[in-house]
Amino acid sequence: MRATEISGQAVQRHLSVLAVAVAAGLALGALTAFGQQWLPESLAPLANSSSSWALTAFLVALLAPRGGVAAASGSFVLVCMLIGYVVANQLRGYPSSSGLLIFWGAAAVVAGPLLGLCAHRLRHRRGTQAALGGGGVSGVLIGEGAYGLIYIADTTSPSYWWGQIVVGLVLLVAVSAWRLRSWRTTALGALTTAVVAVAFVLLYSRGGTLMSLL
Template identity: 65%
Template structure:
């Protein structure tokens, strides 16, 4: 089984990939600020979900030709989503707290490059090297879905969180068909997904406390 990196036929160079991530990130962040007020109850969690931002950052990094550009694209996307969100809310008269800005900046610094590099591995690698890519994004989606059902189901729309879990599982199955082919590799990716999901629930459960301390 080939576990190395395959030949990279197409994709954006580093500057173009990062520029795309910056533009899309700013737009998505600004739309998030409006979405929190305008979306119906069944969809409002979409504008309060780190899973949706993470999935967009992951998708934007997929177009990068090189792993470094993909990692930087992941960071740029998340950082600019935060910037767009803060700027639009500021213009609307809803300033963001210092704790919120610092917490999500730290998340962009840590999670952004991991999601970006993971997207590159998933697209260009086969076998076990690619499990890190799908494990990262599926873990975030499953983890946030689990957190939503465990902690905020009474104040939000529970089917949204179930949907996020389903999307995470479907992405894992898609990676099996596209990259892994062997169920033993997919099982390893599922274990990594579970580990990331558990870490996400733990971090998110203490996120409010951390933001108050910052």
């Protein structure tokens, strides 16, 4: 097979991943907006959860064969989810504030590539890089679960946030068994999870104040 043919196939594969990122982002962003109205009380936090968006970006990025494509797909998913969410809310008669657009747009540009790289490192690397990748996404899940229990458990279902924490812990254990082969890398994965979780709570608890200032 000629080098040009191999290169063409690679480009096609990269574009396919990005197309999936765009389609998944737009569709799930719109579903998030409508889910705020449709979901039962026990699952209502799902439509207001940043972790569901982050996990979507992470899962799509797992399809990417290269780190750059994974980073781009992570950002594409979050940006398109924001677009889908805003458009669907507009159709429902709920315009979005400039603060929301700026805050979550910036989050998509910053966090999207990091989630994509976490996915790529977890799938294609072992040891330290896999520990950082798996610990990053586990930390996001556990961090938002902790935030929910600390700040909004009186207005939302606590069982949802506990469930999210359990999912994050199960993911951490699965990553440790699947990709991490020593106690050192396992400990690094756990430490990364804890650091990301704490940082998430600290930053997210100030998100409302930041949006009001934008």
